[in-house]
Amino acid sequence: MDVLVERLVAGSTEGAVYALIALSLVVVFRGTGTINFAQGEMALFTTFVAWSVIARDLPVWVALLVATASGFVLGALVERFLVRPVRKRNDMAVLIVLLGLFTVFNSLDGLIWGGETKVLASLLPNGPDDYVALGPARIYGDTAAVWIGTVLVLIALTVLFRCTRTGLHMRAVANDGEAAALAGVRVGRVLSLSWGLAGAIGSAAGVLVTPLAPAQLSLLTMLAIFLSAAAAALLGGLDSLVGAVVAGLSIGVLEALVIGYVPGVGSNLSETTVLVIIVLVLLVRPQGLFGTKKLERV
Amino acid sequence: MSAGYGAADVVHRISLDVAEGEIAVVLGANGAGKTTTLRAISGVLARSGVVQFDGRPMPTRPEDTVRVGLSMVPQGRGTLTELTVLENLLVGAAVRPRHEADADVEKWCGFFPVLGERREQKAGSLSGGEQQMLAIARALMARPRLVLLDEPSLGLAPIVVQRVFAALADINATDGTSMLIVEQNADLALRLARSAHVLEAGRLVASGAAADFLDDDRVRSAYLGGR
Numbered sequence: 001m002d003v004l005v006e007r008l009v010a011g012s013t014e015g016a017v018y019a020l021i022a023l024s025l026v027v028v029f030r031g032t033g034t035i036n037f038a039q040g041e042m043a044l045f046t047t048f049v050a051w052s053v054i055a056r057d058l059p060v061w062v063a064l065l066v067a068t069a070s071g072f073v074l075g076a077l078v079e080r081f082l083v084r085p086v087r088k089r090n091d092m093a094v095l096i097v098l099l100g101l102f103t104v105f106n107s108l109d110g111l112i113w114g115g116e117t118k119v120l121a122s123l124l125p126n127g128p129d130d131y132v133a134l135g136p137a138r139i140y141g142d143t144a145a146v147w148i149g150t151v152l153v154l155i156a157l158t159v160l161f162r163c164t165r166t167g168l169h170m171r172a173v174a175n176d177g178e179a180a181a182l183a184g185v186r187v188g189r190v191l192s193l194s195w196g197l198a199g200a201i202g203s204a205a206g207v208l209v210t211p212l213a214p215a216q217l218s219l220l221t222m223l224a225i226f227l228s229a230a231a232a233a234l235l236g237g238l239d240s241l242v243g244a245v246v247a248g249l250s251i252g253v254l255e256a257l258v259i260g261y262v263p264g265v266g267s268n269l270s271e272t273t274v275l276v277i278i279v280l281v282l283l284v285r286p287q288g289l290f291g292t293k294k295l296e297r298v
Numbered sequence: 299m300s301a302g303y304g305a306a307d308v309v310h311r312i313s314l315d316v317a318e319g320e321i322a323v324v325l326g327a328n329g330a331g332k333t334t335t336l337r338a339i340s341g342v343l344a345r346s347g348v349v350q351f352d353g354r355p356m357p358t359r360p361e362d363t364v365r366v367g368l369s370m371v372p373q374g375r376g377t378l379t380e381l382t383v384l385e386n387l388l389v390g391a392a393v394r395p396r397h398e399a400d401a402d403v404e405k406w407c408g409f410f411p412v413l414g415e416r417r418e419q420k421a422g423s424l425s426g427g428e429q430q431m432l433a434i435a436r437a438l439m440a441r442p443r444l445v446l447l448d449e450p451s452l453g454l455a456p457i458v459v460q461r462v463f464a465a466l467a468d469i470n471a472t473d474g475t476s477m478l479i480v481e482q483n484a485d486l487a488l489r490l491a492r493s494a495h496v497l498e499a500g501r502l503v504a505s506g507a508a509a510d511f512l513d514d515d516r517v518r519s520a521y522l523g524g525r
Contacts, residue, residue, distance in 0.1 A: 165388075165396065168381075172389045175378040178342060182372065184364040184393035184440060292380060 002136040007260040008253060009137040013212065014228075015252020016150040020205035021229030022236060022244035023153055024198040029238045030174040031194030032083065034094050038101035039202050040226030042078070044219075045105045046071045046199075047206035048113045051120050051217055060123045060207075067203045075199020076192040083195070084188065110219055117218040122211040142211040149208045150245065153201055157241050170194060174239070228255070228271065235278050237291020247289060251278070299347035301338030308334040311347065312502040314495050316444060321470055321477045323487040323508060326497035332480040333373055335497070336446045339363075339478075340370040351444070365393050369442035371433045373449050379422030383413050386421050386432055390439030399439070406435040410465070427458035431465065438469065444476040451483045459483065463490050488512045 021040065028036045036042075049070055050063035078101065086093045124130070124141030131138040139147075161167040172180040173190045181187045206222070215221045232251050236243025251274055258270040282288065302308040309331040316322045326332050338345035341360045349356040357363050360370070370376075378386050387406060391399035407414030410431045416424065421432055430450055437445055450466070451459040467490055469475055481487035488494055488508045496504040496511075504511075 165392075168385060168388060169392060171381060171385075172378050175380045176376070178360070179372065179376040179378055180389065180392075181360040182340060182342070182364060182370050182376065183389050183436065184361055185389065186361050 003260055005135045006137045007256045009134060009139065009143070011253035011256025012249055013143045013146055013252070014256060015232075015249035016146045017205065017209045017212070017225060017248075018229040018232045018252055019245040019248025020146070020150050020153060020209070021202060021226060022232040022248045023150075023157065023241060024201040024205070025230060025233040026236070026239060026241060026244045027157065027194055027198040027201065029233070031170060031191050032079070032087070032094075033174075034083070034087075034091070034098070035230065035233070035238075036195075036198065037095065037098040037230075038078070038105060039198065040222035040229070041102050041105035041109075042071065042074055042199055043202035043206035044222040045109055046074065046203035047120065047210055047217060047221070048109050050203075050207045051113070051118055054121055060121050064123060064204060064207045067207050068200045071199035071201075071203025071206075072196040073199075075202075076196035078199075079192050079195035080188075084191065106219055115219060117216050120207070120210040120217045123208060126211060142208075145208045146212065149204060153204070154241060154245055161241070166190075166193070224271070228252075228274075231275060231278050235281060235288055237288030239292055240288070240290035243288060243290030299335075299338060299345055299349055301334055301343050301345035303334075303343070307500065309338065309497075309500045312497070312500075314502065314505060316476055316478050317493070318443075319470070319474045319476055320493060321466070321479065321491045322493045322495065323491035324478065324480045324495045324497060325482075325484050325487065325511075328482075329499075330497040331500040332497055333448055334500075336370060336448050336478070336480055337372075340368060340446055342370075342372075364440050364442070367441075367443040368446065369437035369440050369444075370446040371430075371437045371448060371450065373452060377421040377424075377429050377432050377436065380420060382418050382420055383424070383432055384417040386436050387413075387417075387439050390436035393440050402439055402441070406438060409469075410435055427454050427462065430454060430458075430462055434462070434465070434469075438475070442475065444478065447477060447479045449480055449482060451481060451486065459486065463487075466490060485512075 021043070024039055025035060028034065028039070046067040050067035053063035053066050054060060082097050082101070083094055086097050122142040123145045126141035131140045161171060169180065169185045169190050170193070172183070172185055173187050177187050209225065210217050210221055213221050213225065228251055229248065232248035233244050235251065236247035254274050254277065255270045258273050299313070300307045300309055300311050312335065324332050324335060334343060337343040339349055339356065341358050341363045351366055351368060356368070357366060378389060381389065384403065387403050388399055391402060407417060412428055413432055413435060416428070421429060424432060450462055454462065463486055466477065470477060479487055479491065488511050491508040494506060494508040494511045495502055
């Protein structure tokens with residue numbers, strides 16, 4: 001029983017991390033119809049920026065703000081000056097550009113901050129005694145920050161998409177860019193905003209997640225996280241916010257359970273096991289758990 | 299004006315006018331360049347030559363043409379299928395102040411009662427005729443002075459086509475909205491329109507009063523495939 005609770009807490013924390021990154025992927029996908037393969041590395045870059053801010057003796061929350069803001073600017077710039085010009089000619093080429101960015105940002109991190117592992121301070125108190133007991137499991141500050149962050153981002157995005165004019169225009173562009181433009185929606189502005197928003201979410205996630213990550217702050221921090229997050233976005237249906245969160249949490253918990261309960265396979269192949277399960281689910285539901293099935297009557 | 303895709307022009311140096319408050323129709327066979335013409339005017343496609351609106355040059359991007367008073371109902375409805383009827387109408391009001399949008403939603407839901415009944419339904423779940431009405435209402439939410447309609451009869455049952463055209467005549471009469479309609483259904487379009495233009499292989503081959511085209515059997519057989 002104790003193992004189960006401990007595994008569930010660990011799994012849902014890991015899952016909340018995937019969910020956050022998956023949310024940023026969904027925001028981009030809804031706007032541009034592309035998966036931003038560079039999202040994880042862009043987030044890692046701004047997390048290094050946050051580390052530099054903290055290294056100047058500024059509080060963690062200032063670093064979080066700086067990272068989030070620079071993530072927004074970075075995302076918007078990438079859309080405006082790399083994705084948009086290439087996309088006009090060829091959608092496939094966008095994927096190549098994004099894969100290129102993936103390596104560019106990683107190399108840039110190494111160039112600026114060096115290869116050695118760093119420790120990023122947690123936003124909430126994270127000492128050995130800073131925990132809330134949940135049955136046999138202990139929730140530390142870094143865990144709580146990730147949970148709270150995910151919930152806040154999900155709420156904010158839902159309000160944005162459901163209740164604001166800007167959100168309506170973002171959904172219109174996602175549905176049919178040309179029809180939206182004809183109605184007067186400034187499509188370019190909406191896309192830059194989507195990418196900026198995704199960049200901001202990814203960056204905030206990076207700062208919240210790194211204290212928890214097994215690799216701490218290093219060039220490898222985001223790799224495994226991004227793979228699972230991309231799987232979560234896919235499993236959730238790519239265009240669904242709720243889907244990203246549910247799928248992210250499921251994958252996190254599943255991984256944790258496999259590690260805890262399946263001897264041998266667990267420690268080495270937990271991610272593989274989960275990916276196999278995802279492939280099986282997608283065979284049955286190609287549109288993902290919450291993805292919209294294109295419906296159209298002629 | 300000329301326009302096309304890439305290096306090849308599909309429409310060659312055509313010239314036509316739409317007078318204030320009138321309905322004009324562009325006829326022609328498949329591939330004559332009718333759709334290209336409308337898409338070039340609204341700025342979806344690049345064009346060369348001169349397009350003027352109210353004596354001023356027409357902007358070259360769809361986001362901007364709608365701001366000077368031009369709306370387009372693209373071929374195949376162009377509704378936002380994943381959004382509800384109400385959301386479609388609100389997107390149509392993107393260029394208008396927020397507080398005016400609600401009143402116009404009520405106006406068009408009253409004019410097309412079927413839209414009012416289905417305002418929370420996704421546009422993609424509507425029938426073809428209902429989607430066409432929604433596309434028209436959405437275009438009108440921008441309070442345009444000129445509406446371009448690309449084959450509003452496409453894929454609709456004859457009785458529904460009648461209803462759509464009657465609505466267009468009604469809107470033109472009450473609000474004085476000018477319209478430029480591209481159609482394959484020549485008879486119906488000529489009855490609705492005041493002036494008519496015929497495109498053939500990307501060139502304008504005839505222009506005149508719509509009534510003359512209806513009466514003139516030679517014109518009909520030459521350009522419209524007769525009956």
